[in-house]
Amino acid sequence: MRRFTLSLVGLSCAIALSGCALPAPPPRAGAPPAGLTRIRLPMSYIPNVQFAPFYVAVERGYFAEAGIEIEFDYSFETDGVKLVAAGDLPFAVVSGEQVVLARAQGLPIKYFVQWYRRFPIAIFSLKERNITKPEDLKGKTVGVPGFFGATYVGWRAFLDAHGLSEGDINVQEIGFTQAAAVQQGKVDAAVGYIVNEPIVLEANGFAVNVFRVGDQVDMVANGLITNEKTIEENPALVRGMARAVLRGIRDTLADPDAAMRISAKFVEGLQPDDPIQKRVLQATIELMKGEPLGASTAAAWEKTQDVLLKMGQVRTKLDVDAYFTNAFLP
Numbered sequence: 095m096r097r098f099t100l101s102l103v104g105l106s107c108a109i110a111l112s113g114c115a116l117p118a119p120p121p122r123a124g125a126p127p128a129g130l131t132r133i134r135l136p137m138s139y140i141p142n143v144q145f146a147p148f149y150v151a152v153e154r155g156y157f158a159e160a161g162i163e164i165e166f167d168y169s170f171e172t173d174g175v176k177l178v179a180a181g182d183l184p185f186a187v188v189s190g191e192q193v194v195l196a197r198a199q200g201l202p203i204k205y206f207v208q209w210y211r212r213f214p215i216a217i218f219s220l221k222e223r224n225i226t227k228p229e230d231l232k233g234k235t236v237g238v239p240g241f242f243g244a245t246y247v248g249w250r251a252f253l254d255a256h257g258l259s260e261g262d263i264n265v266q267e268i269g270f271t272q273a274a275a276v277q278q279g280k281v282d283a284a285v286g287y288i289v290n291e292p293i294v295l296e297a298n299g300f301a302v303n304v305f306r307v308g309d310q311v312d313m314v315a316n317g318l319i320t321n322e323k324t325i326e327e328n329p330a331l332v333r334g335m336a337r338a339v340l341r342g343i344r345d346t347l348a349d350p351d352a353a354m355r356i357s358a359k360f361v362e363g364l365q366p367d368d369p370i371q372k373r374v375l376q377a378t379i380e381l382m383k384g385e386p387l388g389a390s391t392a393a394a395w396e397k398t399q400d401v402l403l404k405m406g407q408v409r410t411k412l413d414v415d416a417y418f419t420n421a422f423l424p
Contacts, residue, residue, distance in 0.1 A: 136174030151342030160334025190314025198408040210315035211384040212308030215248025219283035221301040228256040237268035237281035
């Protein structure tokens with residue numbers, strides 16, 4: 095997402111996890127400060143105010159206090175999963191369903207901090223379409239970015255929660271053009287992130303109806319993963335990472351304005367008074383709220399696994415303890 099003055103189509107492009115993403119900043123030269131371990135952290139998205147807790151943790155020295163110097167890597171989510179599983183990197187930011195998919199392939203990753211406490215996917219439409227309840231989607235055309243990833247998993251979970259199937263709906267793959275496709279009437283509704291596309295439409299003057307998947311389905315959302323080797327060989331590093339991120343989350347919840355100002359130092363072109371980005375941050379805060387911060391539950395992992403089993407994306411049911419640990423939380 096960019097500035098308020100961008101067109102709707104331009105904004106849709108900026109929020110896509112595609113070639114529209116901003117390039118990652120070049121790595122800093124030289125060794126990290128004495129006593130700090132430099133860690134490259136895949137973020138799975140472009141630089142954005144959504145990552146305010148991480149920026150706050152850097153700015154206020156929480157990572158440094160844990161002996162960590164962070165280098166943000168804005169690449170694709172699956173790349174982070176593979177790099178952590180291979181032991182090339184110790185941590186990455188991913189969505190919960192990626193952990194289930196990875197463990198099904200035998201990859202030794204583990205989720206240890208829940209950043210978003212609610213699944214961030216939503217189904218949205220223009221109010222003029224009069225889609226006010228889930229059953230109104232029957233016979234309608236719904237756009238999905240693709241038949242993969244958190245958006246599609248969230249979509250399928252939403253359908254299942256309301257006794258619907260894709261046979262009831264005309265589902266079209268539209269790439270990362272959801273906001274523009276809805277605004278232009280190419281689809282009746284679309285699936286996207288609650289902190290992105292619905293805010294883009296509303297900011298451009300379009301009234302929308304929104305179904306939040308997290309209101310109906312308790313699945314594991316975005317958080318931090320590590321690998322079994324790092325847990326075994328360097329538990330202090332994992333604990334320090336968890337503590338720093340949670341301090342950043344608490345500070346962001348307590349003072350969004352300060353978090354906005356700090357984020358402007360990390361996101362090119364972001365202005366602290368940008369009205370769209372303030373709404374993005376507030377929507378992100380709503381996803382983060384809830385105690386205990388950082389903890390995920392066995393029930394949520396069971397639900398996430400069950401959704402993927404029903405979709406046929408995994409075939410074997412595992413003990414959910416394989417997916418996560420809360421042992422490193424303060």
